[in-house]
Amino acid sequence: MLDTSALMEIILNNKPEYLLVGSTARKSKKFSILPNRTINNMVASSILITDQYTCNHILGLVDGKVPVILADIEGKQDVNIFASAKKVIRHSRIIPYKPNDMTLEAADVLLNKHFNYDLINKNILIFGTGNLAGKLALRLSERNASVTISGRNQQKASQLANLINILLPKFSHNTVKAFTHNKSDENQFDALVSFVSAERVLNSNYFKYLTPDALVVDGGINNLSEELIELKNHKDLSIIRLDTRIGLPFVESFLNAFDNDFFQNVVGEKKIDGVNCVAGGIIGSHGDIILDNISSPTQVIGVANGLGGLKDEGEYNSADKRQLSILQQRILSDN
Template sequence: MKFTVLSTTAKHNTEFLQLPDRIILSNQSSNFLISSKMKLDEFLSGLDKDEIIIADCESKQGVSLYNEALDTSFTVLDYKPNDLTMEAADLAILNYFKRDLRGKSIAIYGTGNIASKLALRLSERSAKVYMFGRNPKKISVCVEALKQITFEPDLICYGDSDSRVDCLVSFVSSEKVIGKSYLEILNDNALCLDGGIGNFSKGFIKRALESNHEVRRLDVRQSQEIMDGYINSRLNSEFDNIIGTDTINGEIVVAGGIMGRDGEIIIDRISKPTRVIGVANGIGGVKNDSELSDEEKEKIKNVQEAIEQSFKKSVGR
């Protein structure tokens, strides 16, 4: 398979840029940043028709690469680069702290999409999260919103000069916003992770390294296995063989969580089923044996026999 990855950005600095190749399902794949419909149309017009396009589904600068690509003859899969970036940051932090964040304190500089999602994830891992940023109002909105949706609201905190943290992560689009003053909030041997790539000032980096902190730029390749699993599930989804509605031996059958109408037969999977689960009651449940009419019992028998006969044929018996 041949893949082409298309991403976009909220920054207004470029309309088209070839990025380093990605490895998708063990295939070296071209990777481009496109931020205008005109450039997208030009690019797609010269692309081989057998390419599978993996397109950023978030609309930025008035362009949705995914929606535009859907109107072409290409096979198109959607993905969210921001989510993969968040996953990579989560994995990087877990790696540094040997997969145990209990009792750890983490400062996140930023109040946008990635920073907010990462804050929620880390609080769910029992880390105490301090939120920092350039806009106090945005910080307040972010903190209070996260407190409403996490099971541990006390783990989401306002960051200030008195905070003491084991890790500092930045996710903003501006450069050199993390200056030397942020060294004051770091505990010994802290992890400093530049998620925005360019967020740390040279002075901060120099002093952090001199103080034996670990300084990293976020490498999104850390989430490659997550992306591979997602793409593979989209191309070869086993669940497509489980969910659905069909007719077996004249009876309507449902599977994969589809709520059947009263009297419809529920089976374990829609493709190559192995057994009958029961009879739908029409309100999201399965009828008890005591509720079954003689007609419904006969339906179960007929469908189960058809399933068994189909299975015997498939194995050549």
């Protein structure tokens, strides 16, 4: 049974504005408290849960004590955090989020920073065939890096490489390859990134495939063996355990989008001075007037063609011209 008083003291003592409740694919204890983070200049506590009972119990403890609960929507264990939050939480605000997205962004930013924002033709070996490894392989390939995928299951690595190549744009410079362990691959890879839910799976066998000053990123945490780490000085390797805080700005952007002024004031449809108006991407009926902002318009975009686009000026009828004039005069008077 969890120590309720200790839990409340640890999580609530810092008066967090946010609580990130996530899970992990790896086998771990039912409940872990992670280091505090800062989101939008406010304290964000973070916990990992892998057990359904523990999840419900903790959510009940923090309800109303933390203003915003970010509940993991991804299914990594036999626990549904977001569904539990909707059932248990009555006073705090619940927002679904995907921790893997933050991890992906962190890895992407780290690699770009290390290579001075130029990944073109950099040879990057990704060890892993799961969700994060696949997403990162696609992202780096889109940046025109030369990506190779390896893993504990080489058949799955080949399948994943083929799938990503299907998804890549037609004129991508590089295709994703499956790792072959050929001698020709020795001293070829500028970076090695691991994303697996197992410990110490990358051994010294991979050392010979890295360039003398390669970057090694432990994305899955504890993926590297001691023998590989001990060899780093032989090639001046940079070995880094991925810190997902690098991806926090993307979480902030996601959170801020929930309260985006766009949904409250920009998008919508209404009559203004008897004229049907739409804004914010709403597909208007034929002849509706499209504005830049439904609440406080400053610009007339044009006349809707009924198909999601605009009429050409040469297609305007007398009713269109009259309605445009009414709206333009209204905007002039309001501004």
